[in-house]
Amino acid sequence: MESVISLTSVSRRYPRGVLALRDVSLEVPAGQFVAVMGATGSGKSTLLHCAAGLDRPTSGRVRLAGRDITRMGEARLTRLRRDRAGFVFQAYNLLSELTVRQNVALPIRLGGPRARGVDEVLAQVGLAGLGSRPVGELSGGQRQRVAIARALVTGPAVIFADEPTGALDPTTGARILTLLREAADRDGVTVLMVSHDPIAAAWSDRLVLLRDGSVADDGPAPGAAAISDRLKSVSAVTA
Numbered sequence: 001m002e003s004v005i006s007l008t009s010v011s012r013r014y015p016r017g018v019l020a021l022r023d024v025s026l027e028v029p030a031g032q033f034v035a036v037m038g039a040t041g042s043g044k045s046t047l048l049h050c051a052a053g054l055d056r057p058t059s060g061r062v063r064l065a066g067r068d069i070t071r072m073g074e075a076r077l078t079r080l081r082r083d084r085a086g087f088v089f090q091a092y093n094l095l096s097e098l099t100v101r102q103n104v105a106l107p108i109r110l111g112g113p114r115a116r117g118v119d120e121v122l123a124q125v126g127l128a129g130l131g132s133r134p135v136g137e138l139s140g141g142q143r144q145r146v147a148i149a150r151a152l153v154t155g156p157a158v159i160f161a162d163e164p165t166g167a168l169d170p171t172t173g174a175r176i177l178t179l180l181r182e183a184a185d186r187d188g189v190t191v192l193m194v195s196h197d198p199i200a201a202a203w204s205d206r207l208v209l210l211r212d213g214s215v216a217d218d219g220p221a222p223g224a225a226a227i228s229d230r231l232k233s234v235s236a237v238t239a
């Protein structure tokens with residue numbers, strides 16, 4: 001089966017010469033939950049942005065949900081992201097004056113597919129009673145659940161998550177990770193998550209470790225303690 005995320009020999013050089021990704025290849029099948037880790041500056045966010053079509057590689061090829069996005073025009077790319085991808089970032093990216101229900105319905109208001117009912121996804125993330133509350137009144141964990149509900153409402157092929165639990169306490173973070181795990185297991189959504197936290201990464205199926213913009217290790221995710229050791233060994237070589 002074709003990969004939902006496919007990077008072939010992707011490199012990304014920023015202005016002023018920083019080579020943030022070096023010849024990265026990655027194939028992620030449907031329903032796989034992948035954690036990307038590495039020292040600060042190793043290229044994690046750049047990898048996620050290139051995979052999601054939020055940034056363009058300097059060389060190499062990117063496919064997303066079966067489409068070659070390497071040279072796709074901005075308008076088509078925006079529609080593809082809207083229709084096939086969900087985003088859960090640390091800063092939530094929610095509109096705090098709008099209600100929970102309005103935030104979740106936003107991708108549909110913007111023309112995305114109405115794959116799921118708003119109330120149905122709110123129930124799935126445990127926010128059934130909070131639909132009419134302004135997002136500005138919610139806790140961090142509740143806001144992140146709104147972000148996940150909003151990501152799920154269009155029935156995406158993939159969810160891109162950048163430090164989704166970075167601002168949350170461990171218990172609240174575990175609830176968010178349970179929801180991402182469920183999206184992969186129950187709905188077959190592919191999840192690509194960047195995280196600094198070995199405990200968060202231990203929820204994934206597969207761990208990709210970056211070092212200086214290259215894939216240093218790629219395999220089944222072990223437990224949190226082993227992830228922490230691997231991360232240290234990968235980061236130590238850089239230092």
Ligand SMILES: Nc1ncnc2c1ncn2[C@@H]1O[C@H](COP(=O)(O)OP(=O)(O)OP(=O)(O)O)[C@@H](O)[C@H]1O
Binds near residue numbers: 014020044
């Ligand atoms: N817009 C940009 N312009 C120039 N250089 C950039 C830009 N964004 C990132 N970089 C550089 O590219 C490299 C990789 O950055 P990236 O943000 O992908 O790393 P990261 O692993 O996500 O880091 P962190 O864990 O600190 O978020 C770093 O050296 C960074 O300074």
